[in-house]
Amino acid sequence: MPIFYERRQLVTPGDLLAENEYINGENTYKENGKIYATRVGLFDYENKRVFVVALKAFYIPMVGDTVIGKVLEVTLGGWMVDIRAPYLAMLRASDALERPVRPQKDDLPSLFDVGDLMIAKIVAYDRTRDPLLTVLERGLGKITRGQLIEITPTKIPRVIGKKGSMIAVLKEHTGCQITIGQNGRVLISGKSPDDERLATMAIRKIEQEAHTTGLTDRITDMLRKEKGEKTEKEVVENVSKETWKTDR
């Protein structure tokens, strides 16, 4: 038997997965014709390629990824940004302004200050240099409102779903705008805090149960149930909200 596990079976680092003619895919390595797992995850294969879908990993930058970052430091020529990767990212002033930078005149902290959040895109990265970001594209820039939640980056594909099925369900049932950073940060901005809370709840559930099957259906059910209860409650809640507003 050249394959030692079934599809979607849980494996741990060092487990012997397959032998000889197979090719090692992600989270595996090959030594002396034997393929072993390198992470805790679910085993799977496609044709001759054997791989493990990791249950926990950290974000490794990739050129072209959209990420959500936090400014850690304002320097002379730009900003140092935390993108939840092993390396700090750099956003140069010329990648944030549409005109040439005038070091004496431009006030960088007024654009992004320490602690500010941004949606950015990785334009350059290799193993010898730290990642470089840009915010000069549509949909990128400073985050001014919404809620930010962090999940394991390996579970981002699950939040998006097959061809965006899961994210479509989330958007439809909660009415929130959801921006996903490939680095495991998700921005939710909705019309009311209740909608945002519902979306947060759903994403937390996806994160926790990412390795189980039939998840999209379960999430749809959950959202529908929560929504159904709310429509009854909403009447009462709206009244109490009115009084709260007048109190202010």
Next chain:
Amino acid sequence: MSQKKPGKLIDENDVRLDGRKLNEMRPLKIEVGILGNADGSAYIEHGKNKILAAVYGPREIHPKHQALPDRAALRCRYHMAPFSVQERKSPAPSRRELELSKVIREALEPSIFTEYYPRTAIDLFIEVLQADGGTRCAGITAASLALADAGIPMRDLVSACAAGKVEGRLVLDLTDMEDKSGEADMPLAYMPNLNAVTLLQMDGMLTNEEFEQVVNMTLEGCKQINQLQKEALRAKYEAVKEAEIEKEEVEEEGEE
């Protein structure tokens, strides 16, 4: 410890003080992912030993001059809590702890793909809460799980245990008392799937034949530990799976 040494550590029926046979290990309990702040963590109870391991990283390295251009730097701190032994242990790192930190780092480094993440640091903390002989081995076992829990790519899990010679007999997994009044103690760390030894130390004297027997005993012990390590890692995720199935069953019953 202030315990007095009884007359004999092994009785005429080959039973040890705590009721174990010569080649029997102390009971092991392992839990993975119990610290919220750390990227990965594990807790182990090996007999009376109680040890916590936590892992952070790979992350930015500080101070910067420690960065390695071709791989991640594994930084390890083995520390015993002041209350981990009968007589208060000074919380400052002792000579022994510094040595164990180095030895543990070198036992774990071959198992990690450090070359994937150059210029970063992987920080490993091993905190001994209660000690009763064999803490470096239990520490390595827990630390390896914490690394796997942090999602750091690894060649294999590292399992470690010790064996030695007490009152002329070869025994597996020595307690503190057996270690102190015995003739030899030999800790060994091992990657079972790759069949590779990453740590081998010995104090005391053994003949060539005894040495070989002791190595084989520890390897057997390590294989047993490896099974428990895998179970502990799986348990973290299977708990979610099972809870979900149960919940669905309850819901289905309710709907009917």
